[in-house]
Amino acid sequence: MKPLFKTLTAVVLxxxxxxxxxxQLKVMTSGGFTAAYKLLGPQYAKQSGDTLETxxxxxxxxxxxxxPNRLARGEHADVVIMVGYALDELIKQGKxxxxxxxxxxxxxxxxVVKEGAAKPSINTDAxxxxxxxxxxxxxxxxxxxxxxxEKQLFKKLGMPAKGTMIERVPVGxxxxxxxxxxxxxxxAELLPVKGVTFVGKIPEDVQSVTRFAAGIPxxxxxxxxxxxxxxxMASPEAQPEVQSTGLDSVSR
Numbered sequence: 001m002k003p004l005f006k007t008l009t010a011v012v013l014x015x016x017x018x019x020x021x022x023x024q025l026k027v028m029t030s031g032g033f034t035a036a037y038k039l040l041g042p043q044y045a046k047q048s049g050d051t052l053e054t055x056x057x058x059x060x061x062x063x064x065x066x067x068p069n070r071l072a073r074g075e076h077a078d079v080v081i082m083v084g085y086a087l088d089e090l091i092k093q094g095k096x097x098x099x100x101x102x103x104x105x106x107x108x109x110x111x112v113v114k115e116g117a118a119k120p121s122i123n124t125d126a127x128x129x130x131x132x133x134x135x136x137x138x139x140x141x142x143x144x145x146x147x148x149x150e151k152q153l154f155k156k157l158g159m160p161a162k163g164t165m166i167e168r169v170p171v172g173x174x175x176x177x178x179x180x181x182x183x184x185x186x187x188a189e190l191l192p193v194k195g196v197t198f199v200g201k202i203p204e205d206v207q208s209v210t211r212f213a214a215g216i217p218x219x220x221x222x223x224x225x226x227x228x229x230x231x232x233m234a235s236p237e238a239q240p241e242v243q244s245t246g247l248d249s250v251s252r
Contacts, residue, residue, distance in 0.1 A: 030059040104213055
């Protein structure tokens with residue numbers, strides 16, 4: 001694939017020019033954008049000369065790996081990539097520079113079953129309800145999509161809530177191992193998992209669209225390089241890579 005940086009805008013190149021010395025950037029990213037970041041990050045690093053130290057963690061929740069909990073413990077980062085409303089909370093707390101907020105992508109919820117299992121139809125609300133009702137076990141994440149599934153999706157489908165919220169690890173991995181029959185999570189987090197069959201996105205009228213955004217913590221050690229990285233990931237040239245991971249581009 002032709003390197004995306006050949007088509008970077010003059011703004012991004014101008015920002016990179018401010019960084020006379022290559023630096024190591026600490027990037028905290030949550031699951032939904034991670035697949036896209038893994039494609040785009042190496043391209044940024046190759047062109048800029050900077051190196052990226054990646055720290056994975058959910059956008060919210062009680063797990064110590066969650067990005068807000070990491071920052072609360074005093075961990076440093078140059079960039080945080082996470083669910084938009086969770087980022088907004090960090091901005092309100094004064095932990096992230098509000099002027100640095102960049103919109104990255106929209107993420108929708110999908111469903112997987114174990115590889116080799118029959119692939120059900122979930123094109124309508126009734127079909128999705130039947131699949132979830134008949135499943136022996138259902139798993140969903142402890143991040144934004146899982147909170148929606150637990151608190152709203154079942155109600156919208158007119159059925160009792162059921163299932164287990166999975167902490168820290170991808171839901172698809174638990175389905176692949178056979179621990180759960182059906183898994184619900186953001187599409188971008190399901191597609192990279194081996195051993196499962198991606199059934200599809202849940203119907204749009206019961207869908208929850210999660211906006212992923214990024215920002216620069218107020219104590220970032222390399223804010224100019226961080227700004228260049230964020231501008232690149234949000235650029236029009238980066239969108240084919242973003243979309244290839246199951247995310248939807250943000251209308252600008």
